[in-house]
Amino acid sequence: MISKQLFNKGIALVVMTSMTSLVYAQSFTGSIVSADSGLPVVGASIKVKNQKISTSSDGSGKFTLSASKGAILVVSYVGYKTEEIPVTGPNMIIRLQPAASDLEEVVVIGYGVQKKKLNTGANLKVEGEELQKRNQLNPLQSLQGQAPGVSITSTSGQPGGDMKVVVRGLGTIGNSGPLYVIDGVPGGDISVLNSADIQSIDVLKDAASAAIYGSQAANGVVLVTTKMGAAGKSQLTFDGYTGIQHVARKAKLLDADQYKLIMTEQSLNSGAGMIDFDSMAGLTNTNWMDYMFKDNAKMDNYNVGLTGGSEKSTYALSLNYIGQEGIVGGKDVSNYQRYGFRSNSEHKLFDNFLKIGQHLNFNYIKNRGVNVGNQYNNTLRGAFATSPLSPVYSDNGLYGSPFNDTSNSPWYNGDSNPYGVMMTNSNNSNDGQKLLADIFAEIEPIKGLKVRSLLGFNYYASEYRSYTPLYRFSIYTYNQDHTTTSQNMSKGHTLTWTNTASYDFSLQTEHRFSAMVGMESLRYQGTYLSGANWNLLSQFNDFAHAYLDNTTGQAHLDDNGNVVETRTVSGRPENVARRVSYFGRLGYNYKEKYLLNATLRADASSKFSRENRWGYFPSVSAGWVLSAEDFFKENLSAVNFLKLRASWGQVGNQDIADFQYAAPISTSTGITSSNPGAHYVFGTNNNNIAGAYPSRLSNPKLTWETSEQTNIGFDAKFAHNRLDVVADFYVKKTKDWLVTAPVLATTGTLPPFINGGDVKNTGVELGLNWSDKINAVHYRIGANGAYNKNTVGKIPTEDGIIHGQTAMLYDNSEEFYRAANGQPIGYFWGYETAGLFQNQSEIDAWKNAGNGVLQTAVQPGDVKYVDQNRDGIINASDKVNLGVGMPSFTYGFNIGLDYKGFDFSVNAYGALGNKIVQSYRNHANKQANYTTRILDRWTGEGTSNMVPRVTETNVNWQFSDLYIQDGDFLRISNITLGYDLSKLIKWDYAKQIRFYVQGQNLLTFTRYDGMDPEIGYGTDGWVSGIDLGYYPRPKTVLFGLNVKF
Secondary structure, eight states: OHHHHHHHHHHHHHHHHHHHHHHHTSEEEEEEEETTTOOBOTTOEEEETTSSOEEEOOTTSEEEEEOOTTOEEEEEOTTBOOEEEEOOSTTEEEEEOBOOOGGGSEEEETTEEEEGGGOOSOEEEEEHHHHHHHOOSSHHHHHTTTSTTEEEEESOOSTTOOEEEEESSOOOSSOOOOEEEETTEETOOGGGSOGGGEEEEEEEOSHHHHGGGGGGOTTOEEEEEEOOOOSEEEEEEEEEEEEEEEESOOOOBOOHHHHHHHHHHHHHHTTOOOOOGGGOTTOOOOOHHHHHBOSSEEEEEEEEEEEEEOSSEEEEEEEEEEEEEOSBSOTTTSEEEEEEEEEEEEEEETTTTEEEEEEEEEEEEEEEOOOBSSTTSBTTHHHHHSOTTSOSBOSOOSTTOOBOOGGGOSSOTTOOOHHHHHHHSOOEEEEEEEEEEEEEEEEEEETTEEEEEEEEEEEEEEEEEEEEOOEESSSSSEEOSOOEEEEEEEEEEEEEEEEEEEEEEEETTTEEEEEEEEEEEEEEEEEEEEEEEEOBOTTTOSGGGOOGGGBOOOOEEOTTSOEEOOOEEEEEEEEEEEEEEEEEEEEEEETTTEEEEEEEEEEEETTSOGGGOEEEEEEEEEEEEGGGSHHHHHHOTTEEEEEEEEEEEEEEEOOSOTTTTSOOEEOOSSOOSSSOOOEEEOTTSOOEEEOOEESBOOOTTOOOEEEEEEEEEEEEEETTTTEEEEEEEEEEEEESOEEEOOOOGGGOSBOOEEEOOEEEEEEEEEEEEEEEEETTEEEEEEEEEEEEEEEEEOOSSTTSEEEOOSSOSSTTOOOOEEEETTSOTTEEEEBOEEEEOOSHHHHHHHHHTTOOOSSTTOOTTOEEEOOTTOSSOOSGGGOEEEEESSOSEEEEEEEEEEETTEEEEEEEEEEESOEEEEOOSOTTOTTOOOBGGGGGBOOSTTSOSSBOOOOSSOTTOSSBGGGEEEOOEEEEEEEEEEEETHHHHOOTTOSEEEEEEEEEEEEEEESOOSSOSOOOOOSSTTOOOEESSOOOOEEEEEEEEEEEO
8 A cells, every 4th residue: 555655656756747847848939149239149059058959049149949947058159258058938138248359469569569459550460370380481481471561472492592571562772671570689580480489470561560660660570479488287399290392383495306496497587507407416305394303302390399387487498490402403402401499488586576588599500502593693594595405414524524515516515504514513501500589677666667678689600611613514614724612601790788668557547558668779790701712632522521721722823924813811890880779659548449659769870970870760640449439339230340540650771781971991902893902003013002092982961761651541340250351551652762873984983872762652451351160160261462553753863763784684685674763663674566577568567657677677577666756766765664573462361171170271372463574595595495485486477476486686585575474373372181189089198189281382373384473583682573594482292290298
C-alpha cells in the first residue's frame, strides 16, 4: 500500500515537473538593439549557455528561441561586447554595448602619442602583424598597397635593393624620400628591420602632422615603433619561412633565325648587300636570358623572440637571419645576408616616479651584387644587345676562361659575352654593420606632467672590396693590362639628444589641454678611407685573396717617359654636421567633440650660413566630431562616427651637401675628373707650381626648401562600426628648391646652389575597410586609392628647365627627360609620331602640307615625326611631353578570411597613368639584337603603322613615343593559406602553431611587354620608369611557420 502511494506520488511529481518544463521551455521572442543608437542589430548570435540551442537576429533585430525562464543567453556581434543575459520572459529587449572602438586606441605622433579619435592630421597606421604576414625582407615592400598617398616602387629586384618612397607626389628634384624615425630616433634605416620586430608603422602625410619635425619633414615622416615586452608570463616566439624564387617574365629577344632575317633586311634597306651567314663557322642559337637568370634561388627568414616581464620591468629580445639569393646570376654574383639582434626594455623605479629604458637594434649585412645602373653600369643590359649567334662557352678564352671570346668572330667581333662578363667581373663584397640604439628616462613629478630625455646613437660601418681580373671577351670588352684590387672603409655616427616636457590637464573636466615643449640637438661625424692598386700576386689571382697587401703594382714610367701611378689612396673625415631645434605643440578639445592642435618648430642647421641658419615651421589643425552632437545622433544614427578635419602647415628640406653656401678653396695635389688639381705652370720648364683656387661659387643667401600643405578630410564609421572610411584632399606646394645655378663655362669653377623653382601637388585619397563575420567565418575587405597631379613652376634658369642627362638611352642619345615650368617633374620629352609613311605619295603629301621631315632621305616605312609648330623643320622645338614615370593614381586592396584555425588572404596593389621608357637596344650598334616586337615592323605598304622599317642607322629611333609604353599594372603581391594547429591539438604549451604557404608576385596584369612594369629606377633621382635592362622582382613560393609558446 505504501509502495503504491509512493509510486503514485512519484508519477505525479514527474508529470508536474514535465509540465513546468514545458511551460518554461516554450519559445519566446526578443530583440537586439544597439545601446548607443537604439537601432536594431542584424545578424547577432544568440545562444543558450551550455546548450546547443542558438539562433540569430533578423533584419529587424528580432529573434525567436526556445529557452526556460532564467536560462542564460550568450549574445555576441562584431563591434559589440559579448553579453550574458538571463531570460526574463517574452518580448525582452537586449541592449548590446559597443566594444571599445579602435578610436580609443592611441596612434604615434611626433614626440608622443594621441587618441586616434582626437587626431586632426592625415595620419595612417599599419600594424606590425599586417606587415609580418606579407613576408617581405624590406618592411617598405610590406607597405605597398596599404597606404593611400604613399607611392612605393622598387628601384631594383636585386636582393637588398632600394625602394623609392614618395609621399603625396614629388616635391623636389633632390632626395624625395621621407624621414624615418625609429623608436624616437630620427634617421634610422627601416630596410634593416625585421617585420617580426615591428609593433606598428605610422605615416605622417600632411604638413600639420609632420611640422613638428621641421626641416626634415618636407617629404613626409614615417614613425616606426618596435615591439616592447608586457607584464605577465614570458612568451617565446619563432617566425620563419623558406622559399624559392623565379623570374616572373623574361624579355623576348630574337632567336638566331629571326636575328639573321632582321640583320639581312636592315642591310638591304640601308643599301648594303645580302649577308651570307651560311659561310660563317661557329654561329649558334644562344638565348642569353636563360643564362642570365637562375631558377630556384633561395630565400630564408628566421626570427626568434622572447618577451615578458613584471609590472616593474619588461623586456623584448630577438635574433633574426635573412638570406636571399639573386635570380640574376645566382648566389655566386648576387646574394644578400643579414644577421640581426634586438633588445628593448623598460623599467619603473621609485613607485613609478622614474621610468628608464632602452632600444637597441644591431645588424650585420653581407652582400654582393651585379650592376643595376644606367647603360654603362648595368650587367643585365648586355644580354639584350648581344646577338644570339655567339656561343657562351668555347676553348678560345684567354687567361684560362671557359667563356667564348668574340674577338675573332666571323660575324661580329664586338659582340662580347654578357654571361661571361657577369660571372668573371662581378667580384665585389660589402660587409656592413648598423647599430641604432637609444636610452631614455622619464619622470612624472606631478600627475599629468612628464619630462623625458632620450639619447640616440645611429652608427654605421662598412667595408667594400672589389677585384677586376684579366679578361677578354671582344675587341671592346677586355682588361688585358693589369688586374686591379680596391678596398674602402667608412664609418660614422649620429648622436641625437631629445628632451621633451608634456603636460595634460583639464579645466572643469570638459576643457582638456595637452601641451608639449622640447629641444633636440644632432651631431654627425664620420671618416672614409680607400685604396687601390694594380697587379694581384699571380699565385693568388682570385677574389678570395684580393687584398691590397697581395698586390705588387709600383709607379713606373711609360714609353713616353710619363709617370704612371698604380696606387690610389684617399682618406678624409666626413664633414661634421650639426642641427639644433626647439619645438612645441598645444592641443585642445572640448568634450572630445571640438579639436584644435598647433605646432611650431625652429631649426638651425650648419648647412646654411649664419644669416640664414634658422628656419621656422608652423602648423595648425582642427577637427569636429559631428557624431558627438545631439542633433546628429537623433537624425543620422546610422553613422557610428564622423569627424571632419582640416589642417595647414609648413615643413622644410635641407637635403644638400655641407657648406654649399661657401666657396671652398681647393689645394689638391692630385688631378681627377671631379677635382682638377690646383697646379699652375709658369715659364717653359713645365714645372707644376702648387696653388689654390675656389672650387665653387659661394651663395651665403642659400636657405631651406619650404613645403606648404593644406589638407581637408574626414574619418567615418558606418554599419555598427563594420565599415571604416577615411578620405582626404590636399594641396602641397614646395617652393625655394635647392638647385644649381646656371653659370657660363668660362667661370672656371662649379656653380653654387641657389633657391628657386616650385612644384604643386594636388590630390585626393580614399581608404575603405569592412570587417564582419558570417557565423564562424570572420572576413575583412579593404580597398584604397590615391590620385595626384604634379606641376612645376618658376624654375630659376633662363629657359625655365632643369635638364636631364644625355647618352642614357644609347650611345650619344639626346636628353629625353626634364623638369620644366608648367609640366610635371621628370616628364619624358621627345617627338610625337603620327604613324609611318606607307608610300611615296604620303611622303609628298606630308611635305606639301608644310610638315617637316627628320630623315634626310625619307622613304616609305619611315616614321612621321609631328611638326608641332608647322615650320617645316623637325627639331627640338617640336618635342613635347610624352608622359611621366610617376603614376597619377595608385591603389591597393586586400581580402582576408578566418575560419576555425584556417586563414586565407589576398593582397594586391597597382598603378595607373605612368609611362615607361624601354630602351633595351643600343641603336648606335647596328649588330645589336632586338626584342620580338621588331617582328611587327613595316615591310611594305599596310604591313605596319607603328614599328618602322629596319635600317643600319638610328634614323627612325630618335627619342619619340615609340619608346613609350603604358606602365599601368595590377600586381597580386601575396596569396596566403594557413592553418593554426593549436586549435586542433590543444597543447598547453603552445598558443599558436601556424603553418602556411604563400605565393608572392604570382600574377601581374599589365600591357607592358618588358619584364616588370614596377620600375622606380631613373637615371636621376627625380625621374622614374626608365627600363634599360631592369632587374625584375622575383616570383616566389614560400612555406612558413609561426609558433608562440
